[in-house]
Amino acid sequence: MITLAAAQEQVWSGVTRLDPREVSCEAAAGLVLAADVVASENVPPFANTAVDGFAVRSADVAAAPTTLRVIGTLAAGDGTEWHVDAGQALRIMTGAPMPTGADAVVMVEDCETVGDQVTVRRSVLSGTAVRPVADDVRAGEAVFANGTVLNAAGAGVLASINARTVRVYPRAKVALLSTGDELVTDGSPLVRGQIRESNLTMLELLIAAAECEVTNYGVIKDDEAVLEQTLRDAAARHDAIVTSGGVSMGDFDVVKAVLSRIAEMQWMQMAIKPAKPFAFGILTSGNRRVPIFGLPGNPVSSMISFELLARPALRKMMGHTTNLVRPSVRAVADQALRRRPDGKVHFMRVFGHFAADGRLHVRDGGPQGSHQLAATAAANALAVVPDGNGIGAGEEVDVMLLA
Ligand code: AMP
Ligand code: MG
Numbered sequence: 001m002i003t004l005a006a007a008q009e010q011v012w013s014g015v016t017r018l019d020p021r022e023v024s025c026e027a028a029a030g031l032v033l034a035a036d037v038v039a040s041e042n043v044p045p046f047a048n049t050a051v052d053g054f055a056v057r058s059a060d061v062a063a064a065p066t067t068l069r070v071i072g073t074l075a076a077g078d079g080t081e082w083h084v085d086a087g088q089a090l091r092i093m094t095g096a097p098m099p100t101g102a103d104a105v106v107m108v109e110d111c112e113t114v115g116d117q118v119t120v121r122r123s124v125l126s127g128t129a130v131r132p133v134a135d136d137v138r139a140g141e142a143v144f145a146n147g148t149v150l151n152a153a154g155a156g157v158l159a160s161i162n163a164r165t166v167r168v169y170p171r172a173k174v175a176l177l178s179t180g181d182e183l184v185t186d187g188s189p190l191v192r193g194q195i196r197e198s199n200l201t202m203l204e205l206l207i208a209a210a211e212c213e214v215t216n217y218g219v220i221k222d223d224e225a226v227l228e229q230t231l232r233d234a235a236a237r238h239d240a241i242v243t244s245g246g247v248s249m250g251d252f253d254v255v256k257a258v259l260s261r262i263a264e265m266q267w268m269q270m271a272i273k274p275a276k277p278f279a280f281g282i283l284t285s286g287n288r289r290v291p292i293f294g295l296p297g298n299p300v301s302s303m304i305s306f307e308l309l310a311r312p313a314l315r316k317m318m319g320h321t322t323n324l325v326r327p328s329v330r331a332v333a334d335q336a337l338r339r340r341p342d343g344k345v346h347f348m349r350v351f352g353h354f355a356a357d358g359r360l361h362v363r364d365g366g367p368q369g370s371h372q373l374a375a376t377a378a379a380n381a382l383a384v385v386p387d388g389n390g391i392g393a394g395e396e397v398d399v400m401l402l403a
Pocket of ligand 2: 179180245246253297
C-alpha cells in the first residue's frame with residue numbers, strides 16, 4: 001500500500017495543462033485565465049452620480065440650508081452637456097453624467113423643491129456621491145492576472161470593459177464509462193445477481209460540477225474487443241477518460257486486462273478507506289497522451305477517489321494551481337467517530353454545520369460501508385480520521401468540505 005499523498009503525486013504529475021484557447025466571456029466563467037486581461041476602456045466611462053438628487057457646487061451649500069435655482073433634469077443615459085453655475089442646481093438621476101461646474105450631489109432626501117427652486121438642507125463635501133471616471137477599472141490596467149479563476153462577477157467585469165473573448169484553459173473533455181455485467185441501466189426488472197447502475201449518474205454530475213464537459217458512454221459489456229474499441233474512441237475525442245469498476249486487487253476483469261495491454265498503467269493500492277484501489281494510466285492516441293482515471297466500482301469508493309485523485313488532476317489540466325483539492329478545516333466532532341486500527345486513513349462521511357461558536361461541528365453521516373451511497377448522500381464533508389481507534393466526542397478532527 002502507498003500513502004494517499006504518494007498516489008496523488010503520481011497521478012497529478014502524470015497530467016499536463018491543456019492548450020489555452022480564446023472563448024467568449026460567458027463561456028469563460030468557472031475557467032482559469034491563460035493571459036492577463038488588460039482593460040481597453042474606463043469603467044465608469046464618465047464621472048456620474050451615485051444617487052438621485054441635485055448636482056451642486058459644494059461651496060454653494062456650505063452654509064446649508066441654502067436655496068438654489070434648478071436649471072433642468074438629467075436622466076441616466078441622457079448625454080446632454082449641462083453646466084452648473086454659482087447659485088444653480090441640476091436635478092440628476094443615478095448613473096447620469098455629472099454636469100461641469102458641479103462637484104457634488106445632494107441626495108433627493110435632503111432637498112425640498114418648490115417650482116424651480118430647491119432648498120438644500122445639508123452641506124456636502126466636494127466629491128460627495130460622485131463616481132469619478134475609471135473609479136472601477138482604468139483603461140490600460142491589467143484587470144485580471146493570468147491564472148485568475150474567473151467567477152460570475154469576473155465575467156461581468158469583462159462585459160463592462162467590452163472584452164468579448166478571453167484566453168483560458170479550456171474545459172477538459174472527459175469520457176465516462178462503467179463496466180460490470182451485473183449493472184442494469186434501462187429500468188428493467190432485476191434478475192438475481194443484477195444491481196442498478198448508480199456511478200455513472202453520480203460521476204457525470206461530479207465531473208460536470210468540476211467544470212468539465214462529459215460524454216457518458218454508459219455501461220460497457222465485459223467484452224475485451226468492445227471495451228478496447230470504446231476506450232480508443234474515447235481517447236481520440238477526449239482529454240481524459242474516467243472509468244468505474246474493475247480495478248481491485250486480483251480482479252482479472254476486462255478493464256484490467258485491456259488497459260494493461262493498451263495503456264501505460266499504474267495499479268495502486270492506497271492506505272485509505274474507502275477507495276483503496278485506484279488505477280492511473282496514459283492511453284496514447286495519435287500524438288496525444290490521454291490520462292485514464294480508473295475508479296473502483298463500489299459507489300462510495302468511486303466518489304471518494306474521484307474527489308481525492310481525479311478531480312484535482314482535472315483541475316490541474318484546466319490550469320488551476322491552487323485549491324486542487326477541496327478545502328479542509330479543523331472541526332469539532334459532536335459524536336465519536338469510531339474505527340479500528342488497520343494502517344489506513346479513513347475518510348468518514350459526516351454532516352457538518354457552522355455553529356454559533358463559529359466552528360464547524362460534524363456528526364456521523366451514517367453507515368460507512370463503501371457500498372452505502374445513501375449515507376454518503378446525507379453527508380457534506382469527509383472527516384479525515386487517522387489510523388487508530390477514532391475520534392472521541394468533543395475532540396477535533398480535520399474535515400474536507402465537499403459542498
Ligand atoms: P468492482 O470495482 O468492479 O469490483 O465493483 C465493486 C462493487 O461495486 C461491486 O459490488 C459492483 O457490483 C459495484 N459496482 C461496480 N460498478 C458499479 C456501478 N457503476 N454502479 C453501482 N455499483 C457498481
Ligand atoms: Mg466489476
